[in-house]
Amino acid sequence: MTFNPMIPTLSITTGNMPPLQDTSVARLHQGADSVLHPTLPPRTARNTCPKNKSESPRLLQLSEWHDGILDDELPPDCIQYTIEWKVMVNKKVISRDTEEDVALTPSAYWPMTLKCKLEKLLEGKASYKGRVRSDDTAIVVSVNDRSQRDLMKRFDHFYIDWTTVEKQLLRWGALFLRCKRLRLSITFKFVEDDRLCRIISGRVEKRGRSSVTKRMLNE
Structure with missing residues (x-):
């Protein structure tokens, strides 16, 4: 495999993830250090309909969020949706998960929660740690x-246009008022990078040689 230095590789540290194109995401982080993993408590399916159907449905913004927010504290016109996401390496699914009853707008939920979970997942799999790079991300709304027909989008690496996704959720706001369930199905696709594997293998081999040399000198 030919390594292209212009293609961002996945780093297992939060600070080294490839930057997102949407500059609004960067602004979300400012002043929001105390907000951690904004996921709502689980709810039964019959309770996911909005309480006030006279309001125009909308997505909850980060400025309205606070850590530990309760379900009853959500605005009555707030849209909720489910995120089903999976991770693939070399076209093989290695993990699946579901985020239920998400109220925070996707462009804020991604950097605040979902990206962190993705990093932690790959960090915990030793066989892929530091050996894979992002290929693309596929989203089905x-x-x-x-x-209604599904909206299917593909994005290079992590350069996701969340505006397109959010517009579709808002278009279906009237259906949400009728207790229809909105869903994002996200597939994060990675490929093993031969160059990264060689670099890691070289480091391991070098450390092994160094240990042998030190042992011989001590003897």
Whole structure:
């Protein structure tokens, strides 16, 4: 495999993830250090409909969020959705997970919660740690209404246009008012990088040789 230095590689540290194109995400981090993993408490399916159907449905913004927010504290016009996400390496699924009853807008939920979970997942798999790079990200926005077609988008690496995703969720706001379920299905695709593997193998081999040399000198 030919290594292209212009393609961002995945780093297992939060600070070294490839930058997102949407500059609004960077602004989300400013003044939000105390906000950690904004996930709502689980709710039963029959309770996911908005309480006030006279309001125009919208997505919860980070400025409205606080750590430990309760379900009853959410604005009555707040859209909630499910995120089903999976990770693939060389076209093989290595993990699946679900985020239920998410209220925070996707462009804020990604850097605040989902990206952190993705990093932690890959960090915990020794066979992939430091050996893979991001290929692309596929997102399907759907609703359980047969009259509506899914929105399918593909993005290079982690350069996700969340505005497109959020617009589709808002378009289906009226369906949410009728207790239809909105869903994001996200597939993060990675490939093993031969150059990264050689670099890591070289470091291990070098450390091994150094240990042998030191042992011989001590003897």
